[in-house]
Amino acid sequence: MKGASRRGLGFLLAPAIVFVILLFVYPFAYGLFLSLTKEDGSFTLSNYLNFFASARDFRTIWVTLQISVPVTFINVALAVPFAYYMRRGLKGEKIITFFLIIPITLGTVLVSEGMLTFMGPKGWLNQLLLFLHIVKEPFRFTHNYLGVVISLGLQGFPYAFLMLLGYVSGINPDLEKASQMLGANKLQTFWKVLFPLMVPGIAIAFSLNFVMAFSVFPSAVLLGEPSGPTRVISIAAYQWAFEKFNFNAASAISMIMAAIELLVISLILVWRARMYKGASIVGKG
Amino acid sequence: MKDFKKISVRRMTKRFGDKTAVHDFSLEFGKGEFVTFLGPSGCGKSTALNCITGLIPITSGEIWIDDECIDDSKSQVPPEKREFGMVFQNYALFPHLTVAENVAFGLKLRKIRGAELAKRVDDALRLVHLEGYASKFPAQMSGGEQQRVAIARCIVLEPRLLLLDEPLSNLDAKLRIELRYELKALHERLKVTTIYVTHDQTEALALSDRIVVLRAGKIQQVGSPEQVYADPANIFVADFMGYRNRWPAKIQSIEERSDTLVVRFGSAGASLEAHLSYPAADPRRAALQAAFASGSPVITAVRPEDIGMDDKAGNGIRCHADIVEYQGNASQVSATGADGIRIDFRSSPKVSEGEALSIFVAPGKILLFPADNLDPKQGGSP
Numbered sequence: 176m177k178g179a180s181r182r183g184l185g186f187l188l189a190p191a192i193v194f195v196i197l198l199f200v201y202p203f204a205y206g207l208f209l210s211l212t213k214e215d216g217s218f219t220l221s222n223y224l225n226f227f228a229s230a231r232d233f234r235t236i237w238v239t240l241q242i243s244v245p246v247t248f249i250n251v252a253l254a255v256p257f258a259y260y261m262r263r264g265l266k267g268e269k270i271i272t273f274f275l276i277i278p279i280t281l282g283t284v285l286v287s288e289g290m291l292t293f294m295g296p297k298g299w300l301n302q303l304l305l306f307l308h309i310v311k312e313p314f315r316f317t318h319n320y321l322g323v324v325i326s327l328g329l330q331g332f333p334y335a336f337l338m339l340l341g342y343v344s345g346i347n348p349d350l351e352k353a354s355q356m357l358g359a360n361k362l363q364t365f366w367k368v369l370f371p372l373m374v375p376g377i378a379i380a381f382s383l384n385f386v387m388a389f390s391v392f393p394s395a396v397l398l399g400e401p402s403g404p405t406r407v408i409s410i411a412a413y414q415w416a417f418e419k420f421n422f423n424a425a426s427a428i429s430m431i432m433a434a435i436e437l438l439v440i441s442l443i444l445v446w447r448a449r450m451y452k453g454a455s456i457v458g459k460g
Numbered sequence: 461m462k463d464f465k466k467i468s469v470r471r472m473t474k475r476f477g478d479k480t481a482v483h484d485f486s487l488e489f490g491k492g493e494f495v496t497f498l499g500p501s502g503c504g505k506s507t508a509l510n511c512i513t514g515l516i517p518i519t520s521g522e523i524w525i526d527d528e529c530i531d532d533s534k535s536q537v538p539p540e541k542r543e544f545g546m547v548f549q550n551y552a553l554f555p556h557l558t559v560a561e562n563v564a565f566g567l568k569l570r571k572i573r574g575a576e577l578a579k580r581v582d583d584a585l586r587l588v589h590l591e592g593y594a595s596k597f598p599a600q601m602s603g604g605e606q607q608r609v610a611i612a613r614c615i616v617l618e619p620r621l622l623l624l625d626e627p628l629s630n631l632d633a634k635l636r637i638e639l640r641y642e643l644k645a646l647h648e649r650l651k652v653t654t655i656y657v658t659h660d661q662t663e664a665l666a667l668s669d670r671i672v673v674l675r676a677g678k679i680q681q682v683g684s685p686e687q688v689y690a691d692p693a694n695i696f697v698a699d700f701m702g703y704r705n706r707w708p709a710k711i712q713s714i715e716e717r718s719d720t721l722v723v724r725f726g727s728a729g730a731s732l733e734a735h736l737s738y739p740a741a742d743p744r745r746a747a748l749q750a751a752f753a754s755g756s757p758v759i760t761a762v763r764p765e766d767i768g769m770d771d772k773a774g775n776g777i778r779c780h781a782d783i784v785e786y787q788g789n790a791s792q793v794s795a796t797g798a799d800g801i802r803i804d805f806r807s808s809p810k811v812s813e814g815e816a817l818s819i820f821v822a823p824g825k826i827l828l829f830p831a832d833n834l835d836p837k838q839g840g841s842p
Contacts, residue, residue, distance in 0.1 A: 347550065347552060349548045349550055349552035350552050350554060352515050352539075352546070352548070352552065353546065353548060353552040353553075353554075353610075353613075354554075354565070355515065355538075355539050355540050356513060356515070356539055356540070356544060356545060356546040356614075357540075357545075357565050357566035357569065357613065357614075357617065358540045358541075358543075358566050358569045358570060358617070359540055359565075359569055360538075360540055363569065367565070368554055371556045372555070372556055
């Protein structure tokens with residue numbers, strides 16, 4: 176009986192397992208294999224060693240971190256107060272949420288194109304700033320570091336916000352009342368009760384935002400300066416793969432990307448565990 | 461704790477849009493008193509409680525502690541400065557903090573540290589019999605234990621007023637009784653001024669010095685448990701206190717005596733008599749006289765346990781049993797009388813379903829009130 180139900184369960188899991196193997200395990204294993212071999216298939220570490228030896232490639236890690244870390248911090252730091260103020264719902268909440276979700280649904284390329292027009296030297300934003308005499312000549316919002324950061328903010332903030340909103344609005348409102356009745360003002364209630372309970376949400380929002388920002392490609396190409404200041408690590412991988420047709424080197428760069436992302440995520444999870452020791456024990460609450 | 465003699469709530473009103481949740485609520489609490497707000501859900505008892513804490517701003521009225529005004533509907537002392545403690549139905553413990561940290565929460569905000577902090581937390585936990593639970597997290601504890609932590613978290617601060625919002629409603633029947641005893645013992649010991657909100661008349665009767673029965677945000681009756689139980693002010697209070705037999709009736713005659721009102725009336729296809737021990741100037745006399753004069757219907761209120769099958773001296777009513785529930789020492793019987801009225805009573809002799817019966821009620825055990833629809837959301841006459 177038990178064996179039969181186990182077999183039934185395995186049967187139900189099969190599509191998911193096949194899916195994961197085909198779309199994740201196989202490509203990852205293949206990439207790992209490529210990164211550790213030469214074009215003739217023999218084992219080598221040169222793909223990795225070359226990356227670290229080449230200043231032009233190696234510095235992409237630093238460039239990418241310089242973009243992705245501040246962007247992620249800004250997105251999450253903005254999302255926390257937004258989520259806090261909207262935790263009980265607001266008038267016009269649907270409209271606000273709608274406008275926040277638009278950048279997600281439009282996709283990176285369309286948003287980038289829009290930004291190029293709107294924020295470009297002849298765009299409306301610069302026209303306005305010139306008209307108001309805030310700037311004397313068009314301010315460069317695009318084709319630089321700032322352009323990439325703005326674009327990643329537009330894309331990443333809604334994710335962080337929606338995720339945290341779900342977390343905060345799920346916190347029992349009586350906890351805030353209880354904290355207040357025990358003598359805490361709004362600020363103390365936020366830091367002593369709400370923030371610690373938001374930590375798991377913040378950790379997840381931070382991780383997802385960081386991964387999104389670290390693997391940035393379209394914004395860096397369209398809105399940045401892909402030849403230099405915003406030559407991010409994914410551009411390096413792309414150039415090895417599709418300009419130099421060296422998939423082995425490109426795979427090695429991808430593996431390095433993955434390793435850095437995993438490292439940052441583990442740091443975040445360590446922080447989460449320190450901040451919220453109840454998390455592993457408290458299921459509900 | 462700042463000492464005080466009494467807390468007075470004066471004409472407190474709370475409106476949400478065009479809905480009045482609390483209407484002209486006036487009440488005084490003496491220090492050390494245990495007062496219960498009793499009423500069905502939606503009667504405004506929790507809103508009244510939250511208004512007193514300041515968590516819900518009041519629309520009009522005033523709240524005073526002796527000669528200190530803490531709320532006059534325009535300016536208010538914020539809830540965190542009132543030195544009140546509150547216990548919630550769902551415990552509202554901080555899930556990320558241990559039991560000791562939960563109890564220490566308010567003390568730390570008051571800058572109490574070190575040995576004194578540890579001692580006061582220990583004392584509070586001992587008071588609610590939770591020694592040895594200090595390092596547990598709330599989710600590792602049962603509902604009853606969690607609620608005790610919540611109580612400890614409040615009383616450790618020695619609040620001027622302790623407010624409990626249906627604290628036992630989430631617990632199972634056995635735990636509820638246990639914790640009720642503990643609450644009573646705790647109040648006896650600490651004499652904290654307490655407001656207790658519940659819809660459970662047993663809890664109200666068991667714990668309170670005074671009961672405030674509410675309906676649609678209006679006070680229906682304020683009195684000791686004995687008064688509210690034996691001498692309800694109107695049919696709503698009577699219904700809530702367990703007078704489950706409500707039969708439509710028509711007054712045939714009223715005889716005024718100095719200490720009682722003898723009313724003969726027709727109900728359940730019989731002519732019955734009620735002896736109401738109302739004092740001479742009791743407004744309920746006038747209300748019944750008015751109903752008699754206008755010929756408008758009245759309604760009886762009789763407890764199931766005051767109906768018997770053997771006391772031939774009382775008012776006799778013929779009926780037949782529909783449902784008989786075995787409940788150990790007696791049976792709960794639901795019967796139908798003439799005109800389709802429903803009669804609830806308890807019977808020790810065995811009764812079978814469908815059996816024709818004669819039941820009896822002593823004239824002193826019947827109450828009569830002007831008719832009312834009993835909807836808890838609509839205000840009747842207080």
